[in-house]
Amino acid sequence: MTDYICMIILIVSFGGNCLDTHCQGYLCCLDLCDITKDNPTAPLNEKFEQCCICASQKTWSGKEKELLIEYIGVSGKSLVVDPEKFNDSNVYKIEHIGGIMTEIPSDVCSWDSDTVLEVFLRQVYEFMKYWLHIVQIDFSFNKIRKVESLNCLRKLYQLDLSHNKITHLKNTTINQLAHLRHLDLSFNEIMSMDPACISQPTQNLFYADFENNKLPVVDVTNSFSVNPFCHINYTSNIIDKFVNEQGFTLDANKTYGPGFVSFNFNNFRTFPDFQSLLGLSNLAELGQLVSFGFDFRGIQLDCDCYLEPFLSMVQELKSFLWRDYFNVACANPPSLQGVKVPNLDPYDLVCTLERDADCPQECTCIDRPSTNTLFVNCTNLKTLPEFLPNSTLSRSISLKLSNNDIQILSNKPYLYKVTFLDLSNNLLEQVNDDAIAVLENATLHISNNVRLTQLPQRVQHRNLCITYMEGLHLTCGCQELWIENWLKVKKCDDEKLFKCTIPDLGIKEAREFSSSLLDCKQNLPIFLVPFISSVLATLTICGTVTFLLRYEILILFLRVRQKKVDNTADRFQYDVAITFDEEDEKLRGWILKVLLPNLEDNRYRVFLPSRDIPFGSRRDNVLMKTFAKTRSFLVVLSEKCLAQHEHQRDRSWSENEWKCAWTSFKYCKMKTLVIINYDHLAPSDVSIKQIAAFLRVGHTVEFGNYDAQIMDDIYNKLDPAPNQMDAKASYIV
Ligand SMILES: *[C@@H]1O[C@H](CO)[C@@H](O)[C@H](O)[C@H]1NC(C)=O
Ligand SMILES: *[C@@H]1O[C@H](CO)[C@@H](O)[C@H](O)[C@H]1NC(C)=O
Ligand SMILES: *[C@@H]1O[C@H](CO)[C@@H](O)[C@H](O)[C@H]1NC(C)=O
Ligand SMILES: *[C@@H]1O[C@H](CO)[C@@H](O)[C@H](O)[C@H]1NC(C)=O
Ligand SMILES: *[C@@H]1O[C@H](CO)[C@@H](O)[C@H](O)[C@H]1NC(C)=O
Ligand SMILES: *[C@@H]1O[C@H](CO)[C@@H](O)[C@H](O)[C@H]1NC(C)=O
Ligand SMILES: *[C@@H]1O[C@H](CO)[C@@H](O)[C@H](O)[C@H]1NC(C)=O
Numbered sequence: 001m002t003d004y005i006c007m008i009i010l011i012v013s014f015g016g017n018c019l020d021t022h023c024q025g026y027l028c029c030l031d032l033c034d035i036t037k038d039n040p041t042a043p044l045n046e047k048f049e050q051c052c053i054c055a056s057q058k059t060w061s062g063k064e065k066e067l068l069i070e071y072i073g074v075s076g077k078s079l080v081v082d083p084e085k086f087n088d089s090n091v092y093k094i095e096h097i098g099g100i101m102t103e104i105p106s107d108v109c110s111w112d113s114d115t116v117l118e119v120f121l122r123q124v125y126e127f128m129k130y131w132l133h134i135v136q137i138d139f140s141f142n143k144i145r146k147v148e149s150l151n152c153l154r155k156l157y158q159l160d161l162s163h164n165k166i167t168h169l170k171n172t173t174i175n176q177l178a179h180l181r182h183l184d185l186s187f188n189e190i191m192s193m194d195p196a197c198i199s200q201p202t203q204n205l206f207y208a209d210f211e212n213n214k215l216p217v218v219d220v221t222n223s224f225s226v227n228p229f230c231h232i233n234y235t236s237n238i239i240d241k242f243v244n245e246q247g248f249t250l251d252a253n254k255t256y257g258p259g260f261v262s263f264n265f266n267n268f269r270t271f272p273d274f275q276s277l278l279g280l281s282n283l284a285e286l287g288q289l290v291s292f293g294f295d296f297r298g299i300q301l302d303c304d305c306y307l308e309p310f311l312s313m314v315q316e317l318k319s320f321l322w323r324d325y326f327n328v329a330c331a332n333p334p335s336l337q338g339v340k341v342p343n344l345d346p347y348d349l350v351c352t353l354e355r356d357a358d359c360p361q362e363c364t365c366i367d368r369p370s371t372n373t374l375f376v377n378c379t380n381l382k383t384l385p386e387f388l389p390n391s392t393l394s395r396s397i398s399l400k401l402s403n404n405d406i407q408i409l410s411n412k413p414y415l416y417k418v419t420f421l422d423l424s425n426n427l428l429e430q431v432n433d434d435a436i437a438v439l440e441n442a443t444l445h446i447s448n449n450v451r452l453t454q455l456p457q458r459v460q461h462r463n464l465c466i467t468y469m470e471g472l473h474l475t476c477g478c479q480e481l482w483i484e485n486w487l488k489v490k491k492c493d494d495e496k497l498f499k500c501t502i503p504d505l506g507i508k509e510a511r512e513f514s515s516s517l518l519d520c521k522q523n524l525p526i527f528l529v530p531f532i533s534s535v536l537a538t539l540t541i542c543g544t545v546t547f548l549l550r551y552e553i554l555i556l557f558l559r560v561r562q563k564k565v566d567n568t569a570d571r572f573q574y575d576v577a578i579t580f581d582e583e584d585e586k587l588r589g590w591i592l593k594v595l596l597p598n599l600e601d602n603r604y605r606v607f608l609p610s611r612d613i614p615f616g617s618r619r620d621n622v623l624m625k626t627f628a629k630t631r632s633f634l635v636v637l638s639e640k641c642l643a644q645h646e647h648q649r650d651r652s653w654s655e656n657e658w659k660c661a662w663t664s665f666k667y668c669k670m671k672t673l674v675i676i677n678y679d680h681l682a683p684s685d686v687s688i689k690q691i692a693a694f695l696r697v698g699h700t701v702e703f704g705n706y707d708a709q710i711m712d713d714i715y716n717k718l719d720p721a722p723n724q725m726d727a728k729a730s731y732i733v
Pocket of ligand 2: 171172200
């Protein structure tokens with residue numbers, strides 16, 4: 001278990017020629033060096049370092065002149081001195097290992113304002129000319145506690161402050177050192193670091209070593225560099241989380257890295273949520289932008305939902321790339337303990353959300369990002385939960401509420417995310433229309449709710465294959481005639497239907513319910529003739545009522561009047577005008593492939609505005625003139641054309657075609673108007689009052705599964721084609 005060899009590679013676009021085309025003079029990678037293929041057993045970070053020469057040439061290598069340290073007090077204060085004479089063609093290094101320095105020497109970058117220094121002013125001043133010639137400092141194994149700015153040492157290449165007692169690192173200490181490549185701060189007592197200590201644009205560090213410190217958190221701006229780098233080492237700290245104090249965001253126009261960052265042996269337990277940390281819209285963005293690897297060897301990884309996006313993102317590359325580098329085992333949860341990450345099934349990566357994440361006390365909430373779903377399971381509820389957790393990883397909610405005592409299904413703020421709702425075996429009495437609306441596409445179980453007798457009419461838009469209603473006894477009366485049509489239109493092979501309680505007839509299977517069993521709508525028009533006259537008589541008395549029902553009455557009246565008209569069709573240029581929303585592709589398809597050929601085969605002279613209005617003429621004018629000379633109107637009602645009306649975006653359909661047709665129908669008693677309810681709209685869905693009235697009085701053709709049946713319906717409502725009559729007549733003669 002101690003022998004993890006693991007590297008969690010976020011980025012996979014690593015191989016190939018690395019950076020050789022734009023090495024900016026800092027870091028060049030060998031041509032043809034394919035890290036992912038050559039030498040598959042070597043750890044990836046080693047290969048990267050072999051491949052990529054971290055090579056700003058040290059032309060002075062070996063020729064550095066050594067400077068010495070001279071203590072100037074018992075407290076560990078010191079100065080740098082030169083045993084020889086200054087020569088400005090020299091480069092210098094200062095090495096003082098295992099001493100008792102407590103501070104950086106006072107003459108380095110004049111950081112020290114202590115009055116003790118007054119005695120040494122000349123010496124301090126003299127030393128200034130060395131600043132730009134110092135390339136290497138090694139103060140390891142001293143007792144240095146703090147470091148102020150070293151930015152005067154513009155040529156510094158290597159800085160070793162390891163094994164000291166530094167507790168804090170400022171982002172103003174080395175931020176101007178464009179030539180600094182090696183920074184070693186390992187084995188200090190660093191507990192905090194400013195953001196942007198190593199990643200400012202002026203910095204070009206190759207190696208930054210922070211291993212064996214006491215860092216509890218690391219800022220994202222300290223975990224990689226904007227410039228290419230070799231290795232940043234955070235091994236053996238106590239880091240358990242990333243922060244992003246300055247709201248750092250990735251610039252889509254830049255590339256970051258490449259380079260490796262080691263977080264081995266820290267306290268991470270969960271995989272960092274880079275997506276919310278960096279405000280990414282999706283995790284793949286990180287992959288596109290950043291090409292460095294995080295090494296998480298030796299961490300006690302919790303294999304939970306936060307790991308899932310990473311695992312899934314690189315799933316297809318896992319087999320060849322991660323065989324060696326992603327060989328970390330899970331420490332938690334117990335069920336996955338010891339499972340190697342490459343062998344994980346993303347499905348098993350879940351988080352159990354607690355009350356602090358809004359999971360109600362009565363529920364268990366399990367987030368399973370591989371299915372993009374938060375699974376919620378509750379007991380002992382009398383109402384729907386008011387809130388459910390917001391998952392950042394999953395979009396949908398599966399809500400299992402069976403065997404509770406819930407009485408009302410009403411809309412809740414989370415309901416729009418629910419794709420599965422089980423309310424079977426509850427005490428439902430009421431199902432609200434708005435809840436049914438948002439659950440339109442969700443699977444809904446409401447079986448065995450013995451008190452439920454009514455559903456809102458909106459359920460008629462629901463697919464029966466995803467609506468489970470066994471054991472319900474719904475009232476099927478004259479108010480519920482829509483049920484018959486619903487079951488016909490939304491039929492499903494494996495349906496779980498309710499039973500119908502039919503007035504005077506008792507309980508029947510839902511499918512046996514038919515309007516013919518009842519004495520309501522069927523006789524309406526005839527039955528209504530005397531009724532209408534009485535209504536007209538009372539018109540003056542109940543003005544408001546009639547006003548509200550004016551279109552219904554008018555339609556019934558027009559239909560009755562209709563029957564008295566002779567078939568004097570010859571004066572019409574067209575028998576039928578079809579009007580519909582031409583933007584609706586599906587609808588257009590049906591009209592062009594089914595309706596139109598069928599009508600024309602039956603010798604109707606059809607006027608289809610989109611086809612028959614000559615290109616370039618004024619559509620409205622032609623429309624009005626032609627409608628005047630058209631016998632019948634087929635209005636195909638679809639959601640889209642109504643939406644158009646409601647948004648007032650394009651008023652052409654409702655303003656022109658419909659009004660034209662309606663006016664024409666209303667004022668000419670020879671005309672017929674038939675509405676085909678293509679999208680099974682309810683009267684309440686329709687804002688055009690006359691159409692709503694048509695729907696209400698049932699003078700419409702409901703769109704169904706069988707074209708033949710629709711056509712029959714249409715022919716029943718249309719007048720016969722005059723030519724057809726002629727044809728018949730001549731036949732007889
Ligand atoms: C400085 O060093 C260079 C080469 O290291 C040498 O040629 C030159 O003479 C030296 N100058 C002085 C003033 O010592
Ligand atoms: C350096 O750190 C300080 C806080 O410690 C922060 O306010 C400042 O923005 C940082 N500088 C840069 C360049 O990020
Ligand atoms: C990072 O630190 C670890 C722990 O000491 C060490 O084994 C490893 O070699 C270091 N990596 C680099 C590239 O210096
Ligand atoms: C990225 O580059 C494009 C075109 O050069 C520019 O319009 C855009 O502002 C840049 N985006 C950022 C975040 O700099
Ligand atoms: C839901 O919770 C109950 C009680 O905690 C449990 O018996 C049942 O198995 C759970 N169902 C699912 C699907 O998790
Ligand atoms: C979840 O999201 C909703 C709407 O976006 C918000 O009102 C609610 O406060 C959020 N809850 C939590 C716990 O974040
Ligand atoms: C249901 O699905 C359809 C088609 O995908 C979509 O247009 C509609 O908005 C969905 N309804 C809801 C309530 O999400």
